[in-house]
Amino acid sequence: MEAGPAASFIQDGMVVASSGFTKSGDSKAVLLALSERAEFDPLQITLITGASLGQQTDARLATAGAVSLRLPFQADPVMRTLINEGQLMYIDENLGETAAHLKTGIFGDIDIAIIEASSIKADGSIVPTTSVGNSAVFAALAKQIIVEINLAVPSDIEGIHDIFLSGNFPDKAVTPITSTGQRVGRGSIPCNPDKIIGIVFTDKKDSPADILAPDKTTVQIASYILDFLGSEVRAGRLSNSLLPLQAGIGKVANAVLQGFAESDFEHLTIYSEVLQDSTFDLFDADKLDFASGSSITVSETCYQRIFQNWGKYKDKILLRPQDITNSAEVISRLGVIAINTALECDIYGNVNSSHISGTHIMNGIGGSADFAQNSYLSIFVTESTCKGKTISRIVPMVPHVDHSEHDVDILVTEHGLADLRGLAPRQKAEAILKNCVHPEYRDMLQEYFTEACTRGGQTPHVLEKAFNWYQNLRLTGSMKRHHKFQEPSPDLS
Amino acid sequence: MEAGPAASFIQDGMVVASSGFTKSGDSKAVLLALSERAEFDPLQITLITGASLGQQTDARLATAGAVSLRLPFQADPVMRTLINEGQLMYIDENLGETAAHLKTGIFGDIDIAIIEASSIKADGSIVPTTSVGNSAVFAALAKQIIVEINLAVPSDIEGIHDIFLSGNFPDKAVTPITSTGQRVGRGSIPCNPDKIIGIVFTDKKDSPADILAPDKTTVQIASYILDFLGSEVRAGRLSNSLLPLQAGIGKVANAVLQGFAESDFEHLTIYSEVLQDSTFDLFDADKLDFASGSSITVSETCYQRIFQNWGKYKDKILLRPQDITNSAEVISRLGVIAINTALECDIYGNVNSSHISGTHIMNGIGGSADFAQNSYLSIFVTESTCKGKTISRIVPMVPHVDHSEHDVDILVTEHGLADLRGLAPRQKAEAILKNCVHPEYRDMLQEYFTEACTRGGQTPHVLEKAFNWYQNLRLTGSMKRHHKFQEPSPDLS
Secondary structure, eight states: OOHHHHHTTOOTTOEEEEOOBTTBSOOSSHHHHHHHHHHHSOOOEEEEOSSOOSTTHHHHHHHTTOEEEEESOOOOHHHHHHHHTTSSEEOOOOTTTHHHHHHHTTTOOOOEEEEEESEEOTTSOEEOOSBOBTHHHHHHHOSEEEEEEETTSOGGGTTOBOBOOOOOTTSOOOOOOOSTTOOOSBSSBOOOGGGEEEEEEEOOOOOOOOOOOOOHHHHHHHHHHHHHHHHHHHTTSSOTTOSOEEEOSSHHHHHHHHHHHTSSOOSEEEEOSEEOHHHHHHHHTTOEEEEEESEEOOOHHHHHHHHHTHHHHGGGEEEOBHHHHTOHHHHHHHTOEEEEEOSEEETTOOEESSEETTTEESSOOTTHHHHHHHOSEEEEEOOSEETTTTEESEESSOSSOSBOGGGOOEEEETTEEEEOTTOOHHHHHHHHHHHTSOHHHHHHHHHHHHHHHHHOSSSOOOGGGTTHHHHHHHHHSSTTHHHHHHSOOTTTO | OOHHHHHTTOOTTOEEEEOOBTTBSOOSSHHHHHHHHHHHSOOOEEEEOSSOOSTTHHHHHHHTTOEEEEESOOOOHHHHHHHHTTSSEEOOOOTTTHHHHHHHTTTOOOOEEEEEESEEOTTSOEEOOSBOBTHHHHHHHOSEEEEEEETTSOGGGTTOBOBOOOOOTTSOOOOOOOSTTOOOSBSSBOOOGGGEEEEEEEOOOOOOOOOOOOOHHHHHHHHHHHHHHHHHHHTTSSOTTOSOEEEOSSHHHHHHHHHHHTSSOOSEEEEOSEEOHHHHHHHHTTOEEEEEESEEOOOHHHHHHHHHTHHHHGGGEEEOBHHHHTOHHHHHHHTOEEEEEOSEEETTOOEESSEETTTEESSOOTTHHHHHHHOSEEEEEOOSEETTTTEESEESSOSSOSBOGGGOOEEEETTEEEEOTTOOHHHHHHHHHHHTSOHHHHHHHHHHHHHHHHHOSSSOOOGGGTTHHHHHHHHHSSTTHHHHHHSOOTTTO
């Protein structure tokens, strides 16, 4: 059927689930048709996905006022504005946990799921496209399903999906993955064909990833990480093929993965969420043996390259449900080296990944906590400052904690790497002050820490000054300017 | 040998590991002998345990200045003072993670491990006593081992230990536990007998647990939880035997477990860290089928009762290494219902479990994050106020985050229960304001939240006022008094 009639199944107040993970494998017709309809036929839905959608879908739905509740992740600026205004409720979830939350029924039944597919098999099961995300749990739980068969996706994508369903409590099964390349599930998503109420054909590529080329700062950060991992190998703590790598999205993570291509490490593996351009660069550099993720999210040129040489990559990739890629069980068993981006970090190693100035959400926590909490090594990267150095990304106290000091092993900025393992909080502060903070903020931060220590404590702070930097920023446009203004000048003293 | 000569193996600067988990199965002779020696022969060690020790050992070692670094948990007031003064470095760790950290070698080699035992088997393996804790990893890694054979422990304790070693990366094994009562390991701790440099005999019971009887407040909190779980059963989300229970230490958790004895729930199981008096009360009430933990920590009367009727309990208990009881893999597979105590919680559901006023550590995070992050239901309990209501335990923003809002499903005080599942942050604030906060603080908290919302954001805050309550407390002795003082009176306006 056409997208319009398919969208008409969706009614005001429904819980709607859609495939899609970091812009890949998402609904490309029905949700857009819904947004068009909503402009003249007001309705509001709960929208649940794998992660972010492409095609401007979140923007269009938000503009049409068609979403009352959104989870577990989104990255669109228009929708973000409504969220921060409190007009659209947003549940920012750990991406590995949504499937389990849905199984409890706390969001109510899923009325309709929209799942992009490469094909539907004779048994009704659905072959996904460039992402798996939460589609398997959507297919299991939804009352009705609309399938979007995307003819733009090469049909020989079939074979890279590994759909493992762990079952429900109290009979949840072992997820038996003991190496990144081990297939444990089936190639398509089980689906009761009676639930399929519509099939829509599309012919549209995924929205491409925005790849920012490495720059001086990100290359510097990458080199610290590569040097550190090299020293871990020399210390006998890691082999030359390291442990499975996970890297979040962002230019720093991208630069780090690109750095591996020119490194001495060999036979690397990836156990991550998103397979990005850098994954395929590592395959081409003959550095990577296998990559497991929940989506392929790449630039337009990389997309062409992959699918024109599909035979070269196909046997080295598995796409899995996001509750498997982000599973605490599997991550803690494999011993992943996780590299994620911090918005900011405080002197004790607590990380804010999601909230600007502690209040306004940027995107969300994504899978960063799934990995940081369970990895062998949890590395966070950030530039030491931003916005022309008016903002230090190393602060006295982060006003929003996504990752506590317990889940942050290594912090890296373009100024250096702080190895926080085996350190007590005051020692962590010294390591971060010494290695990570921008020189223009070092004295201010040292001054704060010194004053805090006079107050005592395992984790010293001066609570009434802990957020002064944000107050400075709000009032003067810079974290530091106001501080200088506060200094009594010789003339006045 | 005698304890004194055994302690003389320990030299200044050594890394010393000791058995002991919440005061059970700890060294009762060698560490005390070391503390006596340290009074006239100054030395400092790194001391690594399972969790807290009994016998005033931490107090005596701290008084003697014999510890430079302590991990992963301690609960002694004397040592706490040194920690908060910055004189003794303390690494407060997730209790399930220490074994993995030790395997990386980041704390250096363990020079000597002291392990309390019931006996040593012919193959050199060690039968533990009332706790397992980290003893298995200590025995594997330590260069030398001193065994304390405690004759006060009934020898037929043998048989309740389940020692599973998951191995090292990249070959870490599946931990195949799929039900609380499933034995997966061996009955004693593997040990190379060549490493045993001394055997000391003791005849001393564990320090007893301090059990506080339920009072009006804790019984009220317990009843909210039991009612809530009952409603989950009626909603079809849980069976009448629920899912395995975990309860932290403390009078509220104790009251909750006691409440189960008079409930309609049946065939309960426990998958927890510490088996407390309430565990055995539930066995006696015929409500509990099985209990898995890492220690038995009970009152003196309960201890007598257990070991005088050992046959009644022995087949229903397993004691496991703390990296198994607190394993993300197993907790997330079993779907544990975790009940832990918050020091304080903020309006968005972020929990502080460890730091008074954000700076001074009380005990530590313990196993609370291991369970909160991976459980099916993460419940946090706290009284709404303390110290004659001068302190509200529900605050605008916690100044130390051990558990982010993502890991807190249910918050309960004596005023009510807030079910935070499926809510966005602003909705969580409304639920907590409505159900949990003490009436004397409700207006203040509502006022903060209302002002915060005028600033906008996914998680609204007024950063420059977020910690005013602590400032009030520091300056006036009450979180509220100063607030009243700030209110302009009609006479002055």
